[in-house]
Amino acid sequence: MMEPIFIKNFTLAQLEAWVESIGERSFRARQLFKHVYARRIRSWDECSDLSRLFRVQLEQGTRLDALEIVKKIEAADGTARYLFRLPDGHFTEAVLIPDPPRCTLCISSQVGCALGCKFCLTGSLGFKRNLTAGEIVDQVLQVQYDIRSRTHITNIVYMGMGEPLANYEPVVNSIRILTDPNGPAFSHRRITLSTAGLVPQLYRLGKDSAVNLAISLHAADDALRSELMPVNRTYPLSELMAACRAYPLPPRKRITFEYLLIDGINDKPRDARNLVRILHGVRAKVNLIAFNPHRNAALYEASSEERILAFQEILQKARITAMIRKSRGADIGAACGQLAAECAP
Numbered sequence: 044m045m046e047p048i049f050i051k052n053f054t055l056a057q058l059e060a061w062v063e064s065i066g067e068r069s070f071r072a073r074q075l076f077k078h079v080y081a082r083r084i085r086s087w088d089e090c091s092d093l094s095r096l097f098r099v100q101l102e103q104g105t106r107l108d109a110l111e112i113v114k115k116i117e118a119a120d121g122t123a124r125y126l127f128r129l130p131d132g133h134f135t136e137a138v139l140i141p142d143p144p145r146c147t148l149c150i151s152s153q154v155g156c157a158l159g160c161k162f163c164l165t166g167s168l169g170f171k172r173n174l175t176a177g178e179i180v181d182q183v184l185q186v187q188y189d190i191r192s193r194t195h196i197t198n199i200v201y202m203g204m205g206e207p208l209a210n211y212e213p214v215v216n217s218i219r220i221l222t223d224p225n226g227p228a229f230s231h232r233r234i235t236l237s238t239a240g241l242v243p244q245l246y247r248l249g250k251d252s253a254v255n256l257a258i259s260l261h262a263a264d265d266a267l268r269s270e271l272m273p274v275n276r277t278y279p280l281s282e283l284m285a286a287c288r289a290y291p292l293p294p295r296k297r298i299t300f301e302y303l304l305i306d307g308i309n310d311k312p313r314d315a316r317n318l319v320r321i322l323h324g325v326r327a328k329v330n331l332i333a334f335n336p337h338r339n340a341a342l343y344e345a346s347s348e349e350r351i352l353a354f355q356e357i358l359q360k361a362r363i364t365a366m367i368r369k370s371r372g373a374d375i376g377a378a379c380g381q382l383a384a385e386c387a388p
């Protein structure tokens with residue numbers, strides 16, 4: 044028996060080709076997109092504007108959901124961590140971060156991650172597999188079904204498990220789906236993709252998508268960054284920063300550089316001065332985040348508030364916008380670098 048087709052894997056153009064392949068007119072694809080993403084139907088029976096025959100075809104040959112919420116843990120600060128089961132039994136995660144008037148969903152692009160950053164729990168567990176475009180999109184939909192009208196997602200960040208640019212085509216297709224005016228219709232301005240710095244894919248992304256870009260930087264000299272983030276051995280800072288300078292930013296937009304501050308490792312005044320140096324000529328803003336300790340990075344601790352403020356001051360004196368960001372959901376293991384699908388039942 045044929046595997047049912049997972050409808051959320053399709054961009055609108057792909058869905059048009061598919062509906063034509065089963066003998067329907069291509070405009071039906073836009074109708075399906077509206078039912079799935081604007082009306083958020085849970086069964087094809089709800090689509091009374093489709094013929095009964097077409098609904099039966101859809102019921103028998105496709106499925107609407109890939110992910111199942113198996114656990115939801117809410118933190119004291121309102122952050123909610125969702126654990127999803129995938130059809131093959133793997134698990135992935137998303138984190139909802141209400142911060143009125145914003146409500147941001149942090150989504151995953153892979154199960155695990157191959158890049159092995161030393162401070163990251165996801166990285167310490169290794170790589171299992173890429174998510175499909177539909178499995179990425181379905182994280183948004185499943186959370187939308189769960190929260191219904193209580194609140195709505197305003198922003199999406201690709202900062203959960205995995206390196207998005209290592210799963211390039213599905214990630215770019217998921218952005219195409221999420222921003223489609225006939226579909227979920229998120230603005231590109233409301234979506235941020237965060238990468239550890241896969242340079243060739245960064246050049247491609249600049250041509251393929253207009254989402255906001257964030258770089259997980261965490262160190263401003265090659266020796267330290269290669270130690271913390273092995274990807275730096277393949278794409279050193281000179282190449283990464285050249286790709287950032289060439290990134291086609293719209294007017295008034297900047298690239299966000301994420302910098303976890305780890306006590307005694309990357310938080311010295313010299314590190315801040317190195318950061319000022321490498322950001323020269325880049326339209327940049329910096330998010331400073333105290334490291335979130337976890338069991339697989341026992342040697343690392345968060346920088347003190349005093350150190351973080353001193354670091355920020357050096358950046359600000361060099362006229363670089365530097366915000367101190369609080370990690371949300373640390374008490375439920377949902378903060379930056381803490382996702383590992385480890386609360387699987």
Ligand code: SF4
Pocket residue numbers: 156157158159160163164165166167203204205206239259380
């Ligand atoms: S920080 Fe990001 S790129 Fe590095 S191991 Fe963790 S998930 Fe992968």
